[in-house]
Amino acid sequence: MKIKKERKRKYISHSALFSYQEASDKIIIYAIKTGDSYSDRITKMDVELSALLNLPLEEKIDRPAVCEYHYFLKRPKRLNVISNTLAEVNESLNINLGYGVIYEPVKTPHILIAGGTGSGKSIFISYLLLEFLKQNSSVYIIDPKNSDLGSLSHYIGEERVATTANNIARVVRLAVTEMKERYDYMNKNFKYGSNFSDHGYKPIWVIFDEMGAFQASGTDKQSKAVVGEVMDGIKQIILLGRQAGVFILIAAQQMRSEILSTDLRDNLGLRISLGSNSAEGYRMVFGSATPETIPPIEVKGSGLLYMQGSGKESAQYWESPFVDMQNFDFITELKKYC
Incomplete structure (x- = not known):
């Protein structure tokens, strides 16, 4: 009699939360803080997000509950x-x-x-x-x-x-x-x-x-x-x-x-x-x-x-x-x- 080994299943118990807002000239990535182990790490993702979007970071605003990453979709024009x-x-x-x-x-x-x-x-x-x-x-x-x-x-x-x-x-x-x-x-x-x-x-x-x-x-x-x-x-x-x-x-x-x-x-x-x-x-x-x-x-x-x-x-x-x-x-x- 063969005994089947039960496969171990992996469950995601927690993860980093992100949302975004897109306008005509910029995109804003919101890294949402939940007080878990990710909350500190998501405030230091300037390089990673810039690489992901292939856009330069315009501004980062670190608020108590969320960290905002602002990226220009289209650069302003020099006068x-x-x-x-x-x-x-x-x-x-x-x-x-x-x-x-x-x-x-x-x-x-x-x-x-x-x-x-x-x-x-x-x-x-x-x-x-x-x-x-x-x-x-x-x-x-x-x-x-x-x-x-x-x-x-x-x-x-x-x-x-x-x-x-x-x-x-x-x-x-x-x-x-x-x-x-x-x-x-x-x-x-x-x-x-x-x-x-x-x-x-x-x-x-x-x-x-x-x-x-x-x-x-x-x-x-x-x-x-x-x-x-x-x-x-x-x-x-x-x-x-x-x-x-x-x-x-x-x-x-x-x-x-x-x-x-x-x-x-x-x-x-x-x-x-x-x-x-x-x-x-x-x-x-x-x-x-x-x-x-x-x-x-x-x-x-x-x-x-x-x-x-x-x-x-x-x-x-x-x-x-x-x-x-x-x-x-x-x-x-x-x-x-x-």
Whole structure:
């Protein structure tokens, strides 16, 4: 008599749970946490899911009950900047940064740009300068290294461009004074919920390039006092400038905490790091918004961008507007608005 051996059956007692949502331009994979042994592992599947979908990871959001993996099905388009015969006018307060990003200074005031040599920082600042002028903004330029931006005094006016410590202090003083005068006027002509544009004011932009170089110039008692005065004015603009329409763009190669405190940094609504950076370098720019996984930064002018209020919890890959400097004459463009 033959005895049949009973085959052992395997049962799946638990497994990782996933769901997904697909839109026209992206797909979101939801890794659902159930408190079992898989819950930790499913939050570290960036590489595996990217390989499975053959798509680059746009954003990962780790929530208490679910981990979201966001993937672009179609990459946003980089903005290509071309020269126009006539001067353009932008009646809006918003600025198109390309790659699917529209910047609204009134909602997210002030800009921080970090980037080393060859990152495309100077070209991007030049693009923003033109965009500010298209809005009929008043622009002040601070360039302590007296490089390309400093030379723009020939077109914008010497009273609005500063390269020496005393002139930098003068320019910041002017911007702060204008801010206070606007507040005085708006308080006398109070409109609930209004801002500068409701009172007929145009934006004021202070472009401060290489802030670290300026702070390093404080080597004695007198120069340190000037640096202190300037930084106090910058602090006032960062904290109070939004409603009066006075904004600041701060640029530096490395945004160390000695250059700008983390409290002030977190009040800069738009933060950009161009070119490759170290993990510490990204943290100095983005703080808690630094992404866990840094995407490859290979295209010149590309980097990471974080904009407060955009719905993104961490900085995203982004490509700055492309300017073909062989065929785009910046000075000719600038003259149209000066």
